[in-house]
Amino acid sequence: MATSPILRTHRTTLRRRPARAQETSLTLFPTAARHGNCEPTGSASAPPPALDRSVKHGPELVGIARLAASSFRAEAKRGTEYFLLPVRSILNECHSERMPFRWTVNPYRGCEFGCRYCYARYTHEYMELNGGDDFESKIFVKKNAGPLAERDLASEKIWGEHIAIGTATDPYQPAEKEFGATRAILEKIAAREGLSVSITTKSNQVVRDIELLKKITERSSITIHMTVTTFKTRLARMLEPRAPRPDLRLEAVRQLRAAGIAAGVNCMPILPGITDSEKDLDELFGAAREAGAQWVAANVLFLMPASWGTFIAFLEEKFPKLARQYREWYRGYGYAPDSYKQQMSALVERLRKKHGLGKRSEDVQKRSWVSPQIELGLTTGGERCQQVEEHNAPEVPGTPNVPEMEVLAPREAANAGEPRRSPARIL
Numbered sequence: 001m002a003t004s005p006i007l008r009t010h011r012t013t014l015r016r017r018p019a020r021a022q023e024t025s026l027t028l029f030p031t032a033a034r035h036g037n038c039e040p041t042g043s044a045s046a047p048p049p050a051l052d053r054s055v056k057h058g059p060e061l062v063g064i065a066r067l068a069a070s071s072f073r074a075e076a077k078r079g080t081e082y083f084l085l086p087v088r089s090i091l092n093e094c095h096s097e098r099m100p101f102r103w104t105v106n107p108y109r110g111c112e113f114g115c116r117y118c119y120a121r122y123t124h125e126y127m128e129l130n131g132g133d134d135f136e137s138k139i140f141v142k143k144n145a146g147p148l149a150e151r152d153l154a155s156e157k158i159w160g161e162h163i164a165i166g167t168a169t170d171p172y173q174p175a176e177k178e179f180g181a182t183r184a185i186l187e188k189i190a191a192r193e194g195l196s197v198s199i200t201t202k203s204n205q206v207v208r209d210i211e212l213l214k215k216i217t218e219r220s221s222i223t224i225h226m227t228v229t230t231f232k233t234r235l236a237r238m239l240e241p242r243a244p245r246p247d248l249r250l251e252a253v254r255q256l257r258a259a260g261i262a263a264g265v266n267c268m269p270i271l272p273g274i275t276d277s278e279k280d281l282d283e284l285f286g287a288a289r290e291a292g293a294q295w296v297a298a299n300v301l302f303l304m305p306a307s308w309g310t311f312i313a314f315l316e317e318k319f320p321k322l323a324r325q326y327r328e329w330y331r332g333y334g335y336a337p338d339s340y341k342q343q344m345s346a347l348v349e350r351l352r353k354k355h356g357l358g359k360r361s362e363d364v365q366k367r368s369w370v371s372p373q374i375e376l377g378l379t380t381g382g383e384r385c386q387q388v389e390e391h392n393a394p395e396v397p398g399t400p401n402v403p404e405m406e407v408l409a410p411r412e413a414a415n416a417g418e419p420r421r422s423p424a425r426i427l
Contacts, residue, residue, distance in 0.1 A: 080112055082175055085140040090185060091152040091163065101162040101198075105149075107181035109140040111169040113202060113243040116314040117269060120168040122306035131306035136242075139175050146184030153192050162196040163189075172203035174242070186212050193219035200225040200266065202243040204252035210259050217261060224263040225297070226253050230275045231284045238318055239271070250291040257292035264288075264295035264358070270344055271301050272329070272336055273322045278347060285351045295358035298348045300341050305333040 091103050110124060114136040121131030129138060142148075152158070165171050171182040189197055190212055197220060199206065206213075206224060216222045226249050230236050236246050256263040265288040270276050288296050303311060308330070315323040329336050352359060 078112075078174070080137045080139060080174075082178065083138065083140045084143045085109060087142045087148070089152050090142065090145055090148040091155075091158065093157075101164045103158055103161055103163045104167040105163060105165040105171075105185060106168045107142055107145055107165075107171050107185060108169050108173060108175055109142075110135050110138055112136060112139055112174050113170055113240055115202075115240045115243065116311050117239070117271065117301060117303070117307060118310075119302060119304045119307055121310065122304045123168060125306055132310050139173070141175060141179045141181055145181040146188055149185040149188040150191075153188055153195075159194075162198065164198050164200070166200040170201050170203060170243075171199060172201045172205040176203075176205060183209055183212065186216065189220065189222075190215045195220035195222075197222045198225060199223075200227060202227045202240065202249060204244045204248040207252050207255045210255065210261070213256070213261050214259055222261070224253075224256050224261060225266050226250070226263065226293075227266040227268055228284060228288070229267065229269065229271070230280060231287050232280065235275070238314075239274075246287075250287055250293075253288070253291040253293050257294075262294060263292070264297065264360075265291075265293045267296055267298040267348070269299055269301035272340060273325065274319065276344060278351075281347065282351055282354070285355045285357060289355040289357055293357065295360055296348075296352060296355075297360055298344070300336050300344055302335055303330050303333050308332050 090105055090107070092105070094102055094104055109127070111118065111120070118135075121135045124131050124135045124138070127140075129135070165182070165185070176182050186209060189195060195216075197216065199222070201224070206226075213222060213224070228246050228249050229239060231246050231250075233245050233247070236243070250265075253263045253265065265284075267281070267284060270281075275281075285296055312323060312326065315326055329340075335341070349359075351357075
């Protein structure tokens with residue numbers, strides 16, 4: 001079945017198919033026909049009618065925008081629409097030397113949690129959607145996540161490499177309860193061995209998969225990075241309207257650690273003037289330690305241009321006295337001043353030492369994938385090729401969900417949605 005929209009100029013050339021009318025929605029692109037909505041009245045082999053050259057048409061959709069326009073609307077609830085997005089692969093390659101991993105996985109595009117500061121809002125713009133309300137209310141579920149992950153994981157390219165899940169959007173957002181794309185991917189990971197995997201999330205829904213995660217740890221290494229920006233419930237609800245409460249996230253960390261799964265906390269981002277007081281950070285670090293977190297990673301707020309409108313509007317409403325400072329510091333996007341980042345780095349390090357927390361997850365056991373073909377070709381008398389194994393051993397990253405990312409060209413983002421570099425260092 002074709003995935004590109006079929007454009008027609010006359011209504012007389014279209015007919016509805018009542019049996020499938022409920023499967024799709026025209027809410028994204030009213031001028032683009034979707035699967036099951038319309039087709040020529042003639043036979044499948046009949047040529048399409050000639051276009052009326054006097055009618056001006058908008059630019060043709062390409063890449064991920066075309067795929068988004070042809071996506072089925074699978075469901076709608078809580079004011080959110082869910083679409084099934086056809087993709088070519090689940091693993092996406094990251095080429096930047098500044099990133100602590102090479103492969104990323106984001107089962108969903110868009111995120112219902114609606115975090116005011118979210119840098120990934122720009123990824124919706126590749127689909128000709130806005131990074132504001134559309135990013136939070138039009139969620140795209142990657143189709144066939146399980147089978148595609150199985151195929152991608154069989155590739156030699158990933159052997160000895162780290163796979164970071166949830167680098168752009170949350171893999172355990174509410175859509176996961178309905179569609180299970182993240183679990184489908186984890187099931188395929190569990191069937192392999194020697195992998196290095198990390199999951200970054202704000203959701204306690206991750207505990208649903210504890211048994212599956214334990215199964216993965218038997219053959220590969222996996223770390224869970226729970227993002228908690230503040231321990232204050234009311235403030236967290238303002239910043240992250242539909243994400244689980246901070247105490248629920250830390251309870252998830254407690255359960256993960258009790259199950260023997262490596263887990264820590266991402267204090268990301270630190271928001272100047274909002275979540276950066278020593279008292280508040282001390283409370284958060286203490287709560288993380290009490291929950292059994294093995295490390296706390298931190299980073300100061302970074303803003304993408306697509307995030308600025310949403311975030312500054314939030315500041316004007318909730319923290320009007322801070323809006324001017326943010327305008328001076330960020331000027332629409334970018335980073336806080338270096339002097340502020342250095343100040344926060346020193347504070348974070350003091351709090352780590354006070355609470356006995358690590359900086360990253362380097363101490364987690366490393367396991368690498370060794371190709372059986374390489375072993376057969378290079379071993380003698382049953383001896384393993386240690387040089388190959390050591391060469392392929394991955395470096396386990398400490399904070400896979402690094403917010404500072406480079407904008408991809410639209411053609412590069414056709415199947416990605418994952419940013420590709422991190423200009424700022426981790427605190």
